[in-house]
Amino acid sequence: MKILVCISSVPDTTAKIGFTDNDTAFDSNGVTYIIGPYDDYALARAVELKEQSGGTVTVLNVGTASSDPQIRKALAIGADDAIRVNAEPTDSYFVAEQIAHIAKDAGYDLIMMGRETTDYNSGVVHGIVGELLGIPSLSPVMELTIDGDKANISREIEGGKEKIEATLPLVLGCQEPIAEWKIASMRGIMSARKKPLNVVEPVGETLTSISSYSLPPAKGACKMIPAEEAEKLIELLRTEAKVI
């Protein structure tokens, strides 16, 4: 089993979001970066599959050198080697094009990543990769087992899930509960330092561009209702908020 896991480097989910340079750039001052939470699930399941059936797990990141700590963490969790495409991940199509370029002719059985990143939330990279490579893409995948070249998958749908049988190779956008997040052991952290991290230059182009950022308007004060008069809430929702 040869698996490629694509990880993003994103602000911690508790990070305060702000912008700089006249609202044209993300303000990363004081922000901690992490492996994309959905990507973490993909990585954990890939490492489990390798432990069960053998094979290799390669980590791929499209990012600048600032992503290297997240790549090393993925290596510490159990990936064998890593590739970093040396470019800002500015656009979904651009990121997908890098992944497809790396994966083309490399013979990966599975290309796994999170269902979306938690910064730009587009959730389309896996599908574009599948289309560019001419292989099936499925997302959001919440269960995955492999038997030979067959995959059994559960995909989340609104209000439930659907079970799918497919033949490898596949591109998968993953989410919980596909696996439990893995924590790097001290041995893993030490060995990660020696694992190869190959840096390659990007190909392709960006199809969209962001001109400015903004924050939602500040919330007004919360109107408090005494618990003993709770039924007044329903009246307010009917007459004031007009939502029921």
Added chain:
Amino acid sequence: MSILVFAELADGVVKKTSLEAVYYGAKVAEMLGGTNTVIAIGNASETELAKLGNYGATKVLHAGDSKLESANIMAYSEVLTAAAKSTGATVIITAKSSLADAVTARTAGALKAGVVGNVTELPKLDNGFSVTRSIFTGKAFAETTINTDIKVLALKKNAITPVTSDSAAPVEAFQADVNDTAFGAKITETLKATGTVPLPEADLVVSGGRGMKGPENWQPLLDLAEALGATTACSKPVSDLDWRPHHEHVGQTGVKVSPNLYIACGISGAIQHLAGVNSSKVIVVINTDPEAPFFKAADYGIVGDVFDVLPKLTAAVKAG
């Protein structure tokens, strides 16, 4: 200028979020001066599809081949791509969903089209073609310009409120040659809760957290949801503990919702949970802890025990 909207079907009925997309498409067609064609894939009656004219469709293409009854991502994206080529569409619009997101992605890949998800407003045309989209799970917005001839937009729920008319749309059969390999990934079983509006489409949501103290205590919350006609949801710890099914988990790594009303019962309001609900029009928080951070994001709050408060609310709704 031709606009193409993907109308997603559920049990032969066009989904509410797709109706919003059809209306959005009509507005974009007005702005650009063009037609607003809709493609529906799967099983639906001509009467149901003709109603899309009420929402501004100028024509409906129906790909009703029996092979397309099952919502296959690869096959659906091939049909959408073929319809885009056939109509010469320059703007393709979808409504976010588990299926549509995956179909949108492959279609954008096939057409090498700039794609923007979570679109919240009509486009701006003063300097090219740009749209506002929600990013950081609703914590911010980005004004994004699409630089390709074909533009693909995935619309966030409640981004636009349709105004309907009596117009019916002509319905035409649409035949697309779908590669057999598209059916290599086969849906073998669908397990779906019935009787409630799926969470991402719900206008009213009643949600519970650890303050509900256990799965056996959910009945008061279910009673309120039933009285309101609301869909139920939960926080991540609750789904992690298997008190409620995973598809009810709302938050940054769960389902993102944009209902008109979100009632949070016994949820303190961790930043990751807020990120999944902050697009709600009105937020109500019920919690025993007056310092719960969720109150800062709420429109209405009650400091109290959910087991005392919920039955009062249910009675008030029923007394209506």
